[in-house]
Amino acid sequence: MKHIPTIARLLLGLIFVVFGFNMWFHYIDIPLPKEGTPAANFMFSIFGSGYLDVVKVLEVTGGLLLLSGRFTNLALTLVGPVVVNIALYHFFLVKGGYEMPVVLGVLSLVALSGRKDYLSTLFAAK
Template sequence: MKHIPTAARLLLGLIFTVFGANMWLHFIPIPPPPEGPAANFMFAIYGSGYLTVVKVLEVTGGLLLLSGRFTNLALTLVGPVVVNIALYHFFLVKGGYEMPVVLGVLSLVALAGRKDYLGTLFAAK
């Protein structure tokens, strides 16, 4: 049971490293978003350069998760990305819920393995 958070951390790191690096290396074909708000949103963040910053955070967080060093920082970097992926699928695409659910569960399991981080994150002063 003590290895489950480590497995979740490694899988999460692999997902973010691979899909983040795909922005520049183009080894996985990406289907276009469905017409409507999702397409407009993707056009806006891609054209503005915002998506580049998000992908840099994904790759950085993914590599840190894979290395096992600075895991707390890595979880802090990829946490907002997971939330934005979930919000994109739930509110704009209205489908494809598998990926945000898997990412959310993996993030929560990896975070649960970092009890020291949770203590400092929610400590009242």
């Protein structure tokens, strides 16, 4: 049971590295949303502005840190907002494809559960 957060951390890191690098190397075909939908408009906006490049750099950086096991707290801090944005995109704009945000959310929470020191720092009241 004590290895489950480590496995979740490694899986989360692998997902973020693979899908992050896919932005530049295009080895996985990801279907685009239908033209004219809110999801397509959103993707057009963040892709055209360069915002998605920054997000993908954060994904790859966080994923590599998760895989290395060093600076795991920083890695979880970097990928946490990305997981939330992926979930919001699927729940509010795509209205489908819930598997990925649910898997990412569960893996993030399990990886975070293994970082009791980080959690106590986040929620400590002074």
